[in-house]
Amino acid sequence: MNLIIGDDFIERTCISKEQMRKFLVYYQGLNTPKPFKGHAGIKDFVKRVGCLQYDPLNVVGRNIDLILQSRLDNYEPYMLDKLMYQDREIIDGWDKMMSIYCIEDWAYFLRIRNKRKTEIEGILERRNSSDAISYVDTVRKYISNNGACLPSKIDLGGTKSGKWGHVKYSSAVMDYMFNMGMLGVKMKINVQRVYDLIENILPKEIMEMNDPFDSDRSFYKWYFKRRIGSIGLYWNRNGGGWLGHVVSDKRLRSEILRDLCAERELIRVEVEGVPENFYIRTEDSHMLADMEQNFEKKVTFLAPLDNLLWDRKLVKDIFNFEYSWEVYIPASKRKFGYYVLPVLYGDQIIARFEPEVHRGDKPLIIKNWWWEDKIVVTDEVIHEIMECFTRFCGFLKSSGLSDSSYDAIFGK
Structure with missing residues (x-):
């Protein structure tokens, strides 16, 4: 990584695609050991990324629960429900789409x-x-x-x-x-x-808060910076990370991002081999160095609407992984399956799988498993996948994988 002061006196840094992958995984709390723990860890993670996208479908857990089980050891859905509907520290609301966010943002x-x-x-x-x-x-x-x-x-x-x-x-x-x-x-x-x-x-003190912004432009600066924090390191290119009100306006977005860079709220990042301007919040830039010392290769299953996957083009360019959530595509036109989860190993997405709908303590059934091209399936990879399934089945309260699942993953 190299820090550059450009001709426009705006700080820039240059990183490789590998460094960007590691940063995104590290920033999103998908690294091992897990940085977020317990009820407090849920709120800490939501505060870091701003919001988590909600979707009601439940095949092997709701999207939000799948996001959190990949970040917290021993996560259970009641933990989030308690924070939302008893402690009232997180609330349902509209952000990128239907989401949850901290009540302090109300x-x-x-x-x-x-x-x-x-x-x-x-x-x-x-x-x-x-x-x-x-x-x-x-x-x-x-x-x-x-x-x-x-x-x-x-x-x-x-x-x-x-x-x-x-x-x-x-x-x-x-x-x-x-x-x-x-x-x-x-x-x-x-x-x-x-x-x-x-x-x-909402608590009385939240309800009585006045508009914290003295102008629309002040709000834009807060909101655009916050959205970059939802992913961690993001480009100024139209895509899934810029869905929603205000942020989808590229002309306005370019103006605001430049202002934020000039005010040292953002740092511009150049990624080798990608002809786009990327941005990181200044307060998050220390993680570019931290990640090099705190990165272990473990397997994690990602939620379909995980913040890491919001921008499919970004995922393709940086992770070399093409992904589409096919639940609303007619079965005859699906390339993979109805509800497919990507498999992250270290800083690479190595596979995807389609589970059966799971309820109760019955064995988890994997219908299909697809390895990515050029992935070398070593004993270490197999070990980490099975370790992840042990954790995942614990999250689901499942008795384990079915016999047919082993065949689907590793072949008959």
Whole structure:
């Protein structure tokens, strides 16, 4: 690594692709030994990356649980649920997509909630369901009098929405109120949200916080820098890491990133063989050196929507791994499978596998396993894979791998 002061007096550093891979793995807490531990470790990790993307599908755990089991030893889903719905230290909200983030960020997201409000009003109008908005006061009064509830507990009639919309007005209006910040999620029953008034969920000091930004531009600087921290080291190229309100505007993004570099909030990074400008938060740059002393080669199974995998083009260019989450692709058009997890070994992604839906303590069934090209399957690799499956089965409360799984992984 070389530190350079360029002609524009902006700090830059140069690294190789291998160094970038190691940094991303290290920054994301995917290295061994695991840097995050217990309930406190969950919040520490969420604070580092800003948000974790939520998805309700549960094949071998929810996406968020798969993210956390890869970062924390002995992680169990109740640990996150406790932080969210008992301790109230982490909250459901909109960031890149539907996500979770620390409650301390609530006031900072005022502008995003306002944009979501406008966006959903447009969606409801296109679905001929704008009448749902007229029920905001009705729902607020109902919850105030009766307490937190599922949308199904309030009968407001049916909407005119199509295939992808809400069937009931109660679902549409409560989703609208949630996104604008009037309601929060008190708890979840399976994947269903139980809503309550946000003032009943957030601590008084959080609710009373004023807008922390004196201008939109101040917010942009905070939000763009925060998004880079969600990945750790990221480029100024349109992609999965820049999805969402504001950050997807490349013209604005380029202006803000340059300002942040000039203010020494970001450092520009050049990666050998990749013709893009990369950026790292200044406070994270020490990890470029730390990773060299704290990096052991172990196997980890990645979640489909893991922060490391947000930008598929970045993953292809840096890890030489092409990945697509194929759950919404017709079966006949899938290249691999319905729910496929990448396999990380050290700083390389060496394989992927498709598990069966798992419930209870039955053996875990692996339907298919695909090694990446040119991967040399040594005894050490096999050992680390089996060690990871031992941990993974412990997370699932499974009795272990089925006999057919060994055949799928290692061949008959």
